[in-house]
Amino acid sequence: MRRGIAESIPHIASETADVEVLGKYREKSWIATSYRGLEVLRYNEGNALLRDPRFVKGPSFLYRLDKLGVTSGPIRRRWEQMLSTVEDDKRVKLRMALSKLLGPKQIQLLHSTVAEIVGDLLAAFDDGDEVDLLNDVCWRLPPLVYCRLTGAPASEASNVARLADGIMAPLLTSDPSRLEEHLSAFADTFCWLEERISAARHVPDGNFTSALIAQGDAGLLTADEVAEEAFTILIGSIDNTVHQAALILGTLLERPDLWRRLVRQPEKAADAVEETIRWRPRFGTLFRLARQSLSLGDVEVGEGEYVFVSVRAAHRDPRAFEAPDLFDLDRVHNTPLMFGNGPYRCLGQHLARLELNELTRQVIQRFPTAEPSGEMNVVDTDAVTQVERLVAGIR
Amino acid sequence: MKLSVKTGLCCGSGMCVAIAKTYFALDEHGQVVLLKDEIATTDLPAVDEAIQCCPTEAIEVAE
Numbered sequence: 001m002r003r004g005i006a007e008s009i010p011h012i013a014s015e016t017a018d019v020e021v022l023g024k025y026r027e028k029s030w031i032a033t034s035y036r037g038l039e040v041l042r043y044n045e046g047n048a049l050l051r052d053p054r055f056v057k058g059p060s061f062l063y064r065l066d067k068l069g070v071t072s073g074p075i076r077r078r079w080e081q082m083l084s085t086v087e088d089d090k091r092v093k094l095r096m097a098l099s100k101l102l103g104p105k106q107i108q109l110l111h112s113t114v115a116e117i118v119g120d121l122l123a124a125f126d127d128g129d130e131v132d133l134l135n136d137v138c139w140r141l142p143p144l145v146y147c148r149l150t151g152a153p154a155s156e157a158s159n160v161a162r163l164a165d166g167i168m169a170p171l172l173t174s175d176p177s178r179l180e181e182h183l184s185a186f187a188d189t190f191c192w193l194e195e196r197i198s199a200a201r202h203v204p205d206g207n208f209t210s211a212l213i214a215q216g217d218a219g220l221l222t223a224d225e226v227a228e229e230a231f232t233i234l235i236g237s238i239d240n241t242v243h244q245a246a247l248i249l250g251t252l253l254e255r256p257d258l259w260r261r262l263v264r265q266p267e268k269a270a271d272a273v274e275e276t277i278r279w280r281p282r283f284g285t286l287f288r289l290a291r292q293s294l295s296l297g298d299v300e301v302g303e304g305e306y307v308f309v310s311v312r313a314a315h316r317d318p319r320a321f322e323a324p325d326l327f328d329l330d331r332v333h334n335t336p337l338m339f340g341n342g343p344y345r346c347l348g349q350h351l352a353r354l355e356l357n358e359l360t361r362q363v364i365q366r367f368p369t370a371e372p373s374g375e376m377n378v379v380d381t382d383a384v385t386q387v388e389r390l391v392a393g394i395r
Numbered sequence: 396m397k398l399s400v401k402t403g404l405c406c407g408s409g410m411c412v413a414i415a416k417t418y419f420a421l422d423e424h425g426q427v428v429l430l431k432d433e434i435a436t437t438d439l440p441a442v443d444e445a446i447q448c449c450p451t452e453a454i455e456v457a458e
Contacts (some may be wrong), residue, residue, distance in 0.1 A: 051407040051425035092413040099410065099448035342407040342425055345450055 009033055009299065017284055017380035022313035031299055036382070038299070038307045043320035043337065046286075046309040049296070051342030052273045055288035058085045060306065063287075064383070067174040068182060075186050083232045086246070097215050097229055098347050101208050107350040110149070114358050117144050127394055130373055133363075134246050134390040141359055142241040145351075146234065151200055151207035163189045164238035172239070172384045193230045208233060236348045243263045244352070245359055246284040246387035250376035251276045251327070252360070253392055258329060262360075263368040269361035273353065274334050279327050281338040284312045285383050311337050397457050398432045398442065404453035411454060412444040419454075427453060436439060 005114050010025050012034040025032045026041035033039070040046045049055065061084040070076050079085055083094040121140055143157035143164075146372070152160070166185025170178030200209040207231060216226040252259050252272060262268055287308040290301045301307060314337055316324040321331070339346040346352075363370075370392045377389035398418060407425030412419070415438065420428045434442050434456070446454045 048424075053409070053421070053425065092410065095410065095450050096414070096444070099450060103447065103450065104452055343409045345406050345408055347450060349450075 012039060017312060017382070017385070019312050022310055023316055026310075026313045026317060034308070036308060037305065038296075039313075040296075040299065040309045041313040041317075043314040043317040045296075046311070046314040046337055047341055049288065049307060049309055050286065050337065050340055050344070051345065052288075054291055054294050055307065056087050056291055057288055057344040058087045059289040060287045060318055061085045063289075063306065064171050064174060067176075068171055069176045070182065075183055076232045078186075078190075078228070082228050089259070093220075094225065094229060094232075097212065097225075098232065099353070100215075101211055101233075102347045102351060103195050104350045104388045107354055110351070111354060112356070113148060114145055115362070117141065117148060118355075118358050118362045122362055125366075125394060129394055131367070131370075131392050131394055132390075133249050133392050134387055135229065137363070138242045138245040138249070138387070138390070141245065141355060142238045145355055146237050149207055150196065150209045150230070150233070151205045152196055159192070160234065161238060163192060163240075164235050167235050168239040173381050173386070174383070177211070178349050189231060189234060190227060191199075193227055193234065197227060197230060210255060233348075235296045236346075237351065240282050240384075241355055242353045243385065243387050244277065245356055246376070246390045247280045247282060247378070247385065248273055248276040248356060248360055249363060249392075250378075250387060251274060251280055252364070253325065253370060253390075254374040254376070256371070258292070258327070259364065259370070260368075261329065266361050266365055268329055269364065270353075270357045271329050271331070271334075273356045273360050275327060275329060275338065277338050278315045278331075278334060278336040280314060280323070280378075280385060281311050281336060282384055283338050284380060284385060285309065286311060286337070286340055309337070357362055367392065370394050396434045396439075398429060398434055399455050399457065400427050400429050401453045401455070402426055404451045406451050406453075408450050410448040410450070414445040414448060415441040419445065 010028050010032045012025055012032050015035055016022065021039060030042040030045045031038055031040050040049055065076065065079055070079065083091065083131050086094065118141060121137060139161055140157065143160040144154055144158055147157050155186045162184050166181050167189060170182040196209055197213060201213055202208040212226045212229050216223060217219045221229065262272060285308050287306050290303055290305050290307065293303045294301050318324050339349040373391040374394045376387060379388055405427040407421060409421055411427060412421055416438065418430055420430055422428050
């Protein structure tokens, strides 16, 4: 039984990603219990928790590894050295190295590069085609951008997609039957990255890989850390952007009036992206581990206890968003929680937004009369939302 | 050279505090607080690093 005001905390009876069901609990209480622990359901309280220095994130990544079955051995040990899992001084050091590459100013400089990649990608389709937006557009853009930014040949893009998905999909869906896929993709990715780093060492070309090597040469990163940071960029830049891109395009295709409006007002594409991130976030849950025993309002949290923030419920909180169940392109002060906040705020969000904004703007301009061809298939797990099918006719 | 922070932009990443703790702190809401605004010449590299690592560009320097 929960300590503190246990009797007044509702219990979410079954695992659900349904925002209506979660909303009923959210309106009863800002916090609930569920099969996995404490769930924060409201926006302000979730935002405060993400910024709360009494909580750490690293163990939450290890929790996912545990659930997948990566509990020991060299791959587990290597995971324990990465930015996703380390804390304190090592986390600051690794985060500093990537912050310099992924800050808003640096990413803004890549705008024309990303626009060109999107343009080339969409030029391949002819009117009258049926376009597999998921596989032929969303799954191709982030790997192509990654290759350009890291100096890898574009011909490696499909390999990059395979490696990143082989690592991340088993982890984020917590599917132990995919353990071997994860382990094999992990090992293959390090082999591939070591080759890339070696190539960039011989022919520096001013890309992300060369920048990491330079930080290594300056004594800021060890050789292992250079490879581990390159790994973090790779796994962080593919799957989540792919699925959020598909969620955006699919959500807009389901609303022909909004699609037509965006054809007339392409400058609203960024607002459409932000509103879809609120409406259908790729990440449904963020969670943290309490470093110490503490109180969250009237609720006591034990040292080493996980607290989950339901991004899905928080994004529909009427205290933070007016008419939250309305998909509204004109929403002001729209600041979704999906990229996190506080010490662990997603470093790749500026790059992700650049890709999502440019893709959305160009797809709508290139396919102004696009219509969905069948339904978008979406699977919600306790952690993420995955798109499994998204096809459009571009008659 | 004078430092300033845009508190409305601060996301509380705490990178500035980790890099230059004599200049930056976080308040109880995880919001950046400037401890001093005059930058000593010897501290310029650290302050510059903190500016570069702020994920929301909430720190500024004016001549």
